[in-house]
Amino acid sequence: MTRSGGSRGAGVAHDLYCEIEGVAVTLRAEDLSTAGFFIETSKPYAIDRELDIYVRSSVGELFACGQVVQVVDGRRARAESRRPGFGVLFTTLEDDQRAFIGLTLDALTRARVLPPKAPSAPTPEPPSAQPPPDVASVHPPKTPSAARPKAPVVAQAAAVEDVVALKTIAAELRNELTKLQGKTAWTALGIEADAPLLNAKEAFLAASKRFHPHKFARHNSAEITKLATEVFIAYKRAYDVLTKLAPRASHMQETARSPQRPLASIAPAAQAAAAGAAATNNSLRPSGGRPRSR
Amino acid sequence: MGRMIGIDLGTTNCCVAVLQEGAAAVIPTRQGARTMPSIVAYTEDGAEIVGVTAQRQSVTNPNRTVFGIKRLIGRKLEDPEITRWRDAVPYEVCAAKNGDAWVRTRDGDHSPQEISAALLQEIKSFAEDYLGEQVTDAVITVPAYFNDNQRQATKDAGAIAGLNVRNILNEPTAAALGYGIDKNRDQTLAIFDLGGGTFDITIMRRSGEVFEVLATNGDTFLGGDDFDQLLIERLLSDFEKEHKISLREDPVALARLKEASETAKRELSSTPTTSINLPFICASPRGPLHLRQDAIERATFEAIVEPLIARLEEPCRRAIADAGLTVEELDQVLLVGGMTRMPAVQRKVEEIFGQISAKDVNPDEIVAVGAATQCAIMTGELEDVVLLDVTPHSLGVRVKEGRMSNVIGKNTTIPTSEKKLFATTRDDQDFVEIMVYQGEQQLVDHNTFLGRFVLGDLPCKPAGKVNVEVTFLLDADGVLSVTAREVSTNKEASVKIAPSGGLSKEQVRDLAAERRAKTG
Numbered sequence: 001m002t003r004s005g006g007s008r009g010a011g012v013a014h015d016l017y018c019e020i021e022g023v024a025v026t027l028r029a030e031d032l033s034t035a036g037f038f039i040e041t042s043k044p045y046a047i048d049r050e051l052d053i054y055v056r057s058s059v060g061e062l063f064a065c066g067q068v069v070q071v072v073d074g075r076r077a078r079a080e081s082r083r084p085g086f087g088v089l090f091t092t093l094e095d096d097q098r099a100f101i102g103l104t105l106d107a108l109t110r111a112r113v114l115p116p117k118a119p120s121a122p123t124p125e126p127p128s129a130q131p132p133p134d135v136a137s138v139h140p141p142k143t144p145s146a147a148r149p150k151a152p153v154v155a156q157a158a159a160v161e162d163v164v165a166l167k168t169i170a171a172e173l174r175n176e177l178t179k180l181q182g183k184t185a186w187t188a189l190g191i192e193a194d195a196p197l198l199n200a201k202e203a204f205l206a207a208s209k210r211f212h213p214h215k216f217a218r219h220n221s222a223e224i225t226k227l228a229t230e231v232f233i234a235y236k237r238a239y240d241v242l243t244k245l246a247p248r249a250s251h252m253q254e255t256a257r258s259p260q261r262p263l264a265s266i267a268p269a270a271q272a273a274a275a276g277a278a279a280t281n282n283s284l285r286p287s288g289g290r291p292r293s294r
Numbered sequence: 295m296g297r298m299i300g301i302d303l304g305t306t307n308c309c310v311a312v313l314q315e316g317a318a319a320v321i322p323t324r325q326g327a328r329t330m331p332s333i334v335a336y337t338e339d340g341a342e343i344v345g346v347t348a349q350r351q352s353v354t355n356p357n358r359t360v361f362g363i364k365r366l367i368g369r370k371l372e373d374p375e376i377t378r379w380r381d382a383v384p385y386e387v388c389a390a391k392n393g394d395a396w397v398r399t400r401d402g403d404h405s406p407q408e409i410s411a412a413l414l415q416e417i418k419s420f421a422e423d424y425l426g427e428q429v430t431d432a433v434i435t436v437p438a439y440f441n442d443n444q445r446q447a448t449k450d451a452g453a454i455a456g457l458n459v460r461n462i463l464n465e466p467t468a469a470a471l472g473y474g475i476d477k478n479r480d481q482t483l484a485i486f487d488l489g490g491g492t493f494d495i496t497i498m499r500r501s502g503e504v505f506e507v508l509a510t511n512g513d514t515f516l517g518g519d520d521f522d523q524l525l526i527e528r529l530l531s532d533f534e535k536e537h538k539i540s541l542r543e544d545p546v547a548l549a550r551l552k553e554a555s556e557t558a559k560r561e562l563s564s565t566p567t568t569s570i571n572l573p574f575i576c577a578s579p580r581g582p583l584h585l586r587q588d589a590i591e592r593a594t595f596e597a598i599v600e601p602l603i604a605r606l607e608e609p610c611r612r613a614i615a616d617a618g619l620t621v622e623e624l625d626q627v628l629l630v631g632g633m634t635r636m637p638a639v640q641r642k643v644e645e646i647f648g649q650i651s652a653k654d655v656n657p658d659e660i661v662a663v664g665a666a667t668q669c670a671i672m673t674g675e676l677e678d679v680v681l682l683d684v685t686p687h688s689l690g691v692r693v694k695e696g697r698m699s700n701v702i703g704k705n706t707t708i709p710t711s712e713k714k715l716f717a718t719t720r721d722d723q724d725f726v727e728i729m730v731y732q733g734e735q736q737l738v739d740h741n742t743f744l745g746r747f748v749l750g751d752l753p754c755k756p757a758g759k760v761n762v763e764v765t766f767l768l769d770a771d772g773v774l775s776v777t778a779r780e781v782s783t784n785k786e787a788s789v790k791i792a793p794s795g796g797l798s799k800e801q802v803r804d805l806a807a808e809r810r811a812k813t814g
Contacts, residue, residue: 209503214681215674215677217675218672
């Protein structure tokens with residue numbers, strides 16, 4: 001992985017203020033997402049430690065709880081040539097708190113785009129060229145996020161090719177997946193039960209824009225691609241339930257009566273499982289409560 | 295990661311594009327052309343030449359000049375289409391150990407993957423010169439109707455050429471992306487793509503920034519080369535009637551005929567008559583003979599190729615029906631591929647779709663432009679645009695009596711995952727063999743075999759009492775993984791389907807290393 005030197009506007013650090021357990025720390029915008037953040041320090045908290053977090057930005061402030069999910073101590077940092085510090089995941093975050101983080105990142109990105117574009121020199125900047133950090137840091141920052149000024153929150157974190165950044169994207173996708181699991185097709189797509197199918201389509205297309213695996217291709221991470229695939233499929237399934245399966249209810253009953261063809265085996269011979277059983281086993285998600293078969 | 299480029303790796307021509315500051319730019323070849331002939335030749339001293347230079351020497355070196363390699367890639371020698379193709383070309387087509395169709399020259403046997411890699415390497419190299427930076431990644435387009443083996447082989451060709459192929463994109467889909475990105479409208483499109491070797495028809499809906507493929511159909515062995523071939527046949531038989539001499543065994547004469555027929559075909563798209571004049575085509579006891587036809591009329595040519603034009607209709611009707619639409623619901627027809635310049639083809643399109651096609655399309659470049667657009671989607675440059683593609687073929691498993699049981703139907707949006715429950719067919723059956731196929735036929739023998747695996751240690755129960763749940767996961771790049779699970783014990787077995795033929799991972803690695811060493 002090549003690290004390119006980039007700019008971290010000197011003002012950025014001041015636009016974002018963060019306290020952990022009542023102690024001020026430096027939190028960089030690149031290291032923050034709606035799932036969690038990474039704090040660069042030579043004295044990380046212990047793994048699993050629960051923390052009280054306070055963040056303030058030009059848009060407002062946030063009180064939240066988090067848990068340490070990753071620790072990079074000095075030795076590990078040297079061995080893996082990365083920054084020492086610790087990664088925190090927010091334990092619970094309300095919708096308005098997530099929105100706060102999204103808005104904060106947007107505001108900070110805009111602030112960074114205004115000054116002339118940072119040179120994306122292939123060689124790392126010398127550490128002295130950076131503003132003196134509150135917490136010890138000798139590593140240059142990674143990909144300048146100014147290069148992707150309009151990137152959405154999920155993509156924002158990815159500009160930093162950092163394990164934690166990838167982890168937070170993965171965590172967001174996992175959250176999304178958990179969120180979808182208990183829902184019916186209607187609530188998954190966020191539409192009323194009697195809403196016209198056109199609304200379902202709009203909701204599905206909007207979800208596609210956010211979660212299609214190609215939207216995550218640049219991360220080059222098999223895990224993220226897999227999670228995005230699962231989220232996309234969950235939305236697609238909800239959409240299929242509403243648009244294809246429901247109107248074809250009569251067709252479904254018909255197929256339920258016809259016997260399922262058995263799998264060919266090495267030996268010949270007979271008998272098929274009833275499609276009724278097949279149908280119950282085939283339903284993947286409790287959501288629609290509808291059997292799927294083709 | 296270096297730069298990512300979009301490549302239309304065509305049967306007869308290649309075109310390359312990138313998105314620069316939001317606008318697509320076609321990358322010119324070293325000779326300054328906007329497309330490169332898909333021709334690779336091996337010279338007397340064993341050197342490999344590519345593109346227009348290879349085309350120039352094709353008449354004098356027909357046995358070692360390979361064109362139309364896309365027709366062979368990912369196919370078996372025994373395929374009927376390959377047999378026909380083999381009889382028609384001056385170079386030798388042979389079988390590899392696994393039955394794949396390869397090309398034999400005096401320098402040895404070459405897999406279609408290696409030959410395609412030669413094209414891709416040339417593309418990578420002139421693109422790097424043009425862009426002034428390293429090119430490491432690519433989106434390569436293939437006909438929508440390509441099967442898994444053909445797609446994987448194309449991916450391997452990229453790997454051999456030192457390119458990380460990030461996405462194999464369907465050509466008609468690419469064309470729609472290339473056409474529509476600056477036209478923010480909601481519309482339903484038919485993309486009619488008749489290229490040098492393949493025919494694809496895709497029905498697609500654009501809703502704002504979402505491009506959604508509704509259905510796709512086609513014929514992987516119907517293209518411009520077949521039109522040339524019919525004209526060549528006619529010229530050969532006319533010559534035979536006149537001089538009682540067959541030119542079929544003379545590779546140099548065939549190569550000259552091929553070139554002349556292609557030119558005549560193109561001319562007939564814009565003029566009502568043309569002529570072919572090939573002096574000294576062969577020697578006879580009475581002296582040298584010439585092949586000369588002064589007036590080949592467009593109408594005559596159209597009559598010759600009528601059977602091919604008739605074959606265009608069925609896939610179109612099927613695709614429209616599969617999309618759940620009627621012809622009247624289509625807003626626009628895009629014509630893609632050089633063959634759509636032929637008036638008879640355009641008339642057929644009008645007859646099928648009842649409307650005039652969009653005129654603001656460059657059929658030679660639009661696919662590459664679309665591939666470049668997909669690159670921008672994947673790098674995040676075009677953050678709002680997304681492309682929802684479908685699987686062109688049904689995927690299923692073999693059930694008793696050699697029948698196919700579909701798990702994922704054709705034209706399903708990908709990525710997708712489907713489950714299906716199966717039962718054992720005899721008492722105390724202790725394992726099942728899951729055999730995976732692709733295709734629309736009822737009997738698996740008529741479909742393409744993709745892979746197999748075994749789920750063993752099943753509980754001892756009467757026939758039909760053991761249930762095996764089979765899950766197909768088809769990812770956004772069309773790669774299929776299959777899992778089988780015994781329902782009562784939760785025992786699982788799974789396989790990532792690697793195509794049956796083709797090159798092994800090791801072969802691809804070695805060929806890539808070889809190629810790197812050669813070019814230093």
